[in-house]
Amino acid sequence: MSKQITISPVDGTPYVTRTLATTEEVNATIERSNAAFQLWKKVPVKERVKIMTKFVDAFVVKKEEITKELTLQMGRPIRYGPNEINGTEERARYMISIAEESLKDVEITDSDKPGFKRFIRKEPLGPILIIAAWNYPYLISINGVVPALLAGNTVILKQSSQTPLCAERFAEAFKEAGLPDNVFQVLHMSHSDTEKAIKNPFIAYINFTGSVEGGREIQKAASTKFIATGLELGGKDPAYVRHDADIDYAVEQLVDGSFFNSGQCCCAIERIYVHEKVYEEFIQKFVDLTKQYNLGDPLNPATTLGPMVRTKAAEFVRNQIEEAVSQGAKPLIDTALFPQDKKNTPYMAPQVLVNVNHSMRVMTEESFGPVIGIMKISSDEEAIRLMNDSEFGLTASIWTKDPDAAVAIGNEIDTGTWFMNRCDYLDPALAWVGVKNSGRGCTLSKFGFDYLTRPKSFHLKLITK
Numbered sequence: 001m002s003k004q005i006t007i008s009p010v011d012g013t014p015y016v017t018r019t020l021a022t023t024e025e026v027n028a029t030i031e032r033s034n035a036a037f038q039l040w041k042k043v044p045v046k047e048r049v050k051i052m053t054k055f056v057d058a059f060v061v062k063k064e065e066i067t068k069e070l071t072l073q074m075g076r077p078i079r080y081g082p083n084e085i086n087g088t089e090e091r092a093r094y095m096i097s098i099a100e101e102s103l104k105d106v107e108i109t110d111s112d113k114p115g116f117k118r119f120i121r122k123e124p125l126g127p128i129l130i131i132a133a134w135n136y137p138y139l140i141s142i143n144g145v146v147p148a149l150l151a152g153n154t155v156i157l158k159q160s161s162q163t164p165l166c167a168e169r170f171a172e173a174f175k176e177a178g179l180p181d182n183v184f185q186v187l188h189m190s191h192s193d194t195e196k197a198i199k200n201p202f203i204a205y206i207n208f209t210g211s212v213e214g215g216r217e218i219q220k221a222a223s224t225k226f227i228a229t230g231l232e233l234g235g236k237d238p239a240y241v242r243h244d245a246d247i248d249y250a251v252e253q254l255v256d257g258s259f260f261n262s263g264q265c266c267c268a269i270e271r272i273y274v275h276e277k278v279y280e281e282f283i284q285k286f287v288d289l290t291k292q293y294n295l296g297d298p299l300n301p302a303t304t305l306g307p308m309v310r311t312k313a314a315e316f317v318r319n320q321i322e323e324a325v326s327q328g329a330k331p332l333i334d335t336a337l338f339p340q341d342k343k344n345t346p347y348m349a350p351q352v353l354v355n356v357n358h359s360m361r362v363m364t365e366e367s368f369g370p371v372i373g374i375m376k377i378s379s380d381e382e383a384i385r386l387m388n389d390s391e392f393g394l395t396a397s398i399w400t401k402d403p404d405a406a407v408a409i410g411n412e413i414d415t416g417t418w419f420m421n422r423c424d425y426l427d428p429a430l431a432w433v434g435v436k437n438s439g440r441g442c443t444l445s446k447f448g449f450d451y452l453t454r455p456k457s458f459h460l461k462l463i464t465k
Helices: 023-040 043-061 061-072 078-103 137-150 164-177 191-199 212-222 249-264 279-290 311-326 382-387 403-410 443-449
Strands: 003-008 014-019 106-108 116-124 127-129 154-158 184-186 205-210 228-232 237-241 269-277 351-354 371-377 397-398 416-420 455-461
Touching: 003 184, 014 061, 014 164, 014 455, 023 127, 023 184, 023 191, 043 078, 043 137, 043 164, 043 311, 061 078, 061 137, 061 164, 061 351, 078 137, 078 443, 106 269, 127 137, 127 191, 137 164, 137 205, 137 443, 154 164, 154 191, 164 184, 205 212, 205 416, 212 228, 212 279, 237 249, 249 269, 249 279, 249 397, 279 351, 279 371, 311 351, 311 371, 371 382, 382 403, 397 403, 403 416, 443 455
Parallel strands: 127 154, 127 205, 154 184, 205 228, 237 269, 237 397, 269 371, 351 371, 397 416
Antiparallel strands: 003 014, 106 116, 116 455
């Protein structure tokens, strides 16, 4: 039997060991999911709402213990752990609150066709496989899990091997909430068995969060059937600091947007374009604030910057920085200020680079780490050109006091979400989407339900005598 071992980035020791499901166990899980679907889809939405509400209640009660094990699994400072639990609750409760209205029949009431009753019903798809990433394991999972179940689907959750306990925590809370058996199940499985699961005829939809390469493999496996996939992939999210920005506010938010979770966020700020009129002031204040981070043991409440998820990830970012410096970039942070920063470990200091351009990988390739490149620009037109010069399009932001300019510029940006004076946040009332290599599909908001259901038309002619 194959084992899956989670190495904690905190100290490099094994933290969780799980036995991977065999191919036979994977198939049996999917068959149980399909059998459960036949019953769950008939449960009224109002009853599903009650169970999902109980699930959230049962989950948040264990916030303290969940927070600590989350830090040990993926390294985020423990002081920030409650934020993920709070965000998970916010997203789940919002989707619960709009489920009955979003999933109700759409009545067609045209008066030019008397004698007919017509409506469109949103039918659930079937068993859904959700493959979630480690960097925000609860937030990422909840985007698919709760809406899918509310819509009448069953769910099989495969969490990253880095954060297996997160899937199990959900399973515990669903059991306490009284969710019927096999409506929600957890699988720890290999890549090859994941591919087989995708191809299983009972699996009706795939929700995946991860790398572009992973998304291509998911899409390739799913192409053997006529099913859709929801893919949230990479990002290289830009920010534009306009000449009329509130600089102190922009610095505070953009430093956090760049380095929170050690930059390991799909919608982290990864490149910044600053108007020449405010560039020098912005750079000085940005560097000063970055130096205030405390890199260290994430279990220490005083730590504000923990290790990256693994040494390999940190070395990738270090290589990006070294290559950019060799090409003319200038680093503004002396890593000696962060004694915990050591090569061949996942502990990495934040870095700010200037004199950068788009010939450097650090400005075009996803870093997913604590580094930011900042360029001086001279116009809105230059900002638009540079922001769009990317294979990715998840989020982008503008920092300005002019909302009309923000909307006008936003209309020109190839992105799924456009922020003004905000970044690195997901509003559950808005559709979460990506364009280009950031993915396809939609989660959250009322539109998220449309990807978890299929429209079924009812066309009834009434016979009266």
